[in-house]
Amino acid sequence: MSNLESNLDRLRSDCASLEIITEGEVLSDKSHDWWVRGRLQRKAGQASTCGAVVRPADTGEVSALLSWAHDTGTAVVPFGLGSGVCGAVQASQDQVVIDMSGMDKIVALNDESLTVTVQPGMRGCDFESALAERGMTMGHFPQSIDLSTVGGWCATRASGQLSTRYGNIEDMLLGCEIVLPGGQVIRIPEKTRAATGPDLKHLFMGSEGTLGVFTELVFRIHPVVESQKGRAYSLPSVAAGCESFRQILRAGWSPAITRLYDSDEAGNTFEIASEGLPVILLRSEGPATLVDAEMKACHDIIVGLGGEDQGESPVDSWMGHRNSVPDIDDLIGKGLTLDTIEVAIGWDGLAELFSTVCEGGKKLEGILGFSGHVSHCYTQGANIYFTFAGAVESPEAGIELYDRAWNYTMKVTHELGGTIAHHHGIGRVRKEWLPRELGSSHQVLATLKRAIDPKGIMNPGALIDIDD
Numbered sequence: 001m002s003n004l005e006s007n008l009d010r011l012r013s014d015c016a017s018l019e020i021i022t023e024g025e026v027l028s029d030k031s032h033d034w035w036v037r038g039r040l041q042r043k044a045g046q047a048s049t050c051g052a053v054v055r056p057a058d059t060g061e062v063s064a065l066l067s068w069a070h071d072t073g074t075a076v077v078p079f080g081l082g083s084g085v086c087g088a089v090q091a092s093q094d095q096v097v098i099d100m101s102g103m104d105k106i107v108a109l110n111d112e113s114l115t116v117t118v119q120p121g122m123r124g125c126d127f128e129s130a131l132a133e134r135g136m137t138m139g140h141f142p143q144s145i146d147l148s149t150v151g152g153w154c155a156t157r158a159s160g161q162l163s164t165r166y167g168n169i170e171d172m173l174l175g176c177e178i179v180l181p182g183g184q185v186i187r188i189p190e191k192t193r194a195a196t197g198p199d200l201k202h203l204f205m206g207s208e209g210t211l212g213v214f215t216e217l218v219f220r221i222h223p224v225v226e227s228q229k230g231r232a233y234s235l236p237s238v239a240a241g242c243e244s245f246r247q248i249l250r251a252g253w254s255p256a257i258t259r260l261y262d263s264d265e266a267g268n269t270f271e272i273a274s275e276g277l278p279v280i281l282l283r284s285e286g287p288a289t290l291v292d293a294e295m296k297a298c299h300d301i302i303v304g305l306g307g308e309d310q311g312e313s314p315v316d317s318w319m320g321h322r323n324s325v326p327d328i329d330d331l332i333g334k335g336l337t338l339d340t341i342e343v344a345i346g347w348d349g350l351a352e353l354f355s356t357v358c359e360g361g362k363k364l365e366g367i368l369g370f371s372g373h374v375s376h377c378y379t380q381g382a383n384i385y386f387t388f389a390g391a392v393e394s395p396e397a398g399i400e401l402y403d404r405a406w407n408y409t410m411k412v413t414h415e416l417g418g419t420i421a422h423h424h425g426i427g428r429v430r431k432e433w434l435p436r437e438l439g440s441s442h443q444v445l446a447t448l449k450r451a452i453d454p455k456g457i458m459n460p461g462a463l464i465d466i467d468d
Helices: 003-014 025-029 038-041 060-073 126-132 150-156 239-248 263-269 288-304 313-321 328-333 347-361 393-415 429-453
Strands: 019-021 052-055 076-079 096-099 106-110 117-118 173-179 185-188 212-221 227-234 259-263 280-285 310-311 338-348 367-375 381-391
Touching: 003 019, 003 052, 003 060, 025 052, 038 328, 038 338, 038 347, 038 393, 052 227, 060 173, 060 212, 106 126, 117 126, 117 259, 126 150, 150 381, 227 288, 239 259, 239 280, 239 288, 239 347, 239 367, 259 263, 263 367, 280 288, 288 310, 310 313, 328 338, 338 347, 338 393, 347 367, 347 381, 347 393, 367 393, 381 393, 393 429
Parallel strands: 052 096, 076 096
Antiparallel strands: 019 052, 106 117, 117 212, 173 185, 173 212, 227 280, 227 310, 259 280, 259 367, 338 381, 367 381
């Protein structure tokens, strides 16, 4: 009998109600996320599979599980729905995956204070649909909303497509319950706003399962909006589009959707008379009077910078297809390697970073295309999504090209003063770059990891290790 099998017998004794799965396809299905490099590795025969999947039904079972894991030194990997794209989930035979899908209910909704309490395993689209039935929304719509959980959003510091108006997940989380390694349950009370020392929620948001497991979350929510309007514009250049958004945000406007596609992506995405030019998609929502005023002000700014109105239909089309993604495994099978890389930077460096990465990326050997679009805008700057694709002769060659494209993008972003990750997290793909971005503060993160998880049992290999 292996050590894990023996330890699982003890777990069954310690927590008889806990569902434990040790065979079947579920083991391989939940041993990885959607990371493209991981898909290439599996195609090359380099797959790893966890030793067991456990599915807790409540906080008590999570606590018993993490107490057992700490006592036995068994590594555990928290798992929502596996929609991550950075390799935060890559479990091996001696590790146990904690499948949180059994904790998927709304616990309470406070209509007066506009808050909702929810379990972490609830699927994003189910959560938003349940809120809509009550005339509410959280305003958080990541592209992965059909494939991700609310707990996963917090674990990766996610951002939704309407973030310019509603904020990111860290702006929405008011309180939470977390189980630490060793089984201790802590509650960070939900408050409208508090000055009671450092905000401890932020120790765990973005920790990618390396410090504990979320078991309950309290979010701020909003009534469903009265009015929505959108328009598209073609621009003479990406720089003009960046300047349009900079002026819009600087003036105090915050449209729900602010997206700028370069000519390559606009040509592949929108059937409009852009004549090979970059395209802006803009949508405002809220009270009708605010929407009308915001759209008029944004229109004037964009047209003043050379933009041409392309009507509402491109925005409507994007809204209808915004979550559609290609079958990555099919494309890999056809000899392609591709991915998206999201970074962020201030307005003073945005256009330079955009053009430098795209122009240099197109020159990488094996690359067929390297393009980008801007989204998630702020008063200080914006996110850029880069997309690359290349042709290769084998999965091993695909991994090599994948690594070159990623390292190139990380290097240029770091050198030009951007952040290497806007909202997909670190996982394994960005891990070696994290100390370069954090600098001397990386030691603080390492100290926290050692203090909270001294045995290094929480998702080892992702984000940071105890020996870092």
